[in-house]
Amino acid sequence: MMQRRTTLQWAAALSAGLGLPQLATTAPSAKSTPMTAPTPLSLSALPSLKPSPRMPVAFLGHGSPMNAIEKNQWHQAWQQLGTEFGDGRRYPQPQLILCVSAHWLTRGWYLTGMDKPATIHDFGGFPRALFEVQYPAPGAPAVAEGLAAQLRQPHHQQAVGVDEHQWGLDHGTWSVVMPMFPKADIPVMQLSMDYSRPLAEHLALGEQLRDLRERGVLILGSGNIVHNLRAMTRTHASAQAHDWAIEFDAHTTRRLNQHDHAALTKVLDTDQRSLTQLAHPTHDHYLPLLYAAGASHADETPRYFNVGHDMAAISMRSVVWG
DSSP: OBOOOOHHHHHHHHHHTOOOOOHHHHGGGSOOOOOOOOOOOOGGGOTTSOOOSOOOEEEEEOOSGGGGTSOSHHHHHHHHHHTTBSTTSSBOOOSEEEEEETTOEESSOEEEOOSSOEEOOOOOSSOHHHHTOOOOOOOOHHHHHHHHHHOBOTTTOOBOEEESSSOEEOHHHHHHHHHHOTTOOSOEEEBOEETTSOHHHHHHHHHHTGGGGGGTEEEEEEEOSSBOGGGOOTTOOTTOBOHHHHHHHHHHHHHHHTTOHHHHTTTTSTTTHHHHHHHOSSOTTTHHHHHHHHTSOTTOOOEEESOSEETBTEEOOEEEEO
């Protein structure tokens, strides 16, 4: 069953001090099955995606929805990344953008499969101008059907589902894609995340996406390496953060530099849980990093931008491979 968890619902839970799943009870409840090497995708079954030079894969720290419309340092860096795509530039223009957002959590995994995905304003308490934003990028129903039939949900090897009506593009997607590609002329698809499953399964599903990079697909994970709304302090500059936020961000960066992606799935283990609970009272914003890392190649050196923290408790660090 698909379930929406919006920013408004999170904010209500935070203000009440209740309702947020805790890492100590959520993560261990799902038993992991042994991971096997991903089966190569049959790209010939996706005829609308043409062979291309390898596309990059990125994890983008998205932070506040306001970053979508404020011309701040985070927004400007996303714009700059967008200028690297196109004829004669560092990367070709994407044929498709596949985004894994922190804000679409489901039981099982789903791909959006509608022709015209809605722009979802999954938040509350922000200026009217933010609710008026529309990002009318087309969907890719045929690709969604073909890809879903091949992707396997790691714990039971069933195909991924296709959502034709309920979801669309939430702010984890459009807030970062819109500054990069303001014309909204590239098809955009979202992949949901099953929050109930162990972290290793999220990494494994990301590994299944890797071959899509050879067919013009730009894979984006959108979340935050540190995300603790309870601990935000508006008086801090972007160079300032809580000690635990700096520590978790640094530990994660070291693992990325070492291409030790298996270690990224161990942050809920007993000996690391205390720090992780400070960085992520819930780990929904951490999960998209695993998909992006899984879709990278071992010989690709990560490069970073937007290195800094927002309001002392949200790491905006973003990573590009390739």
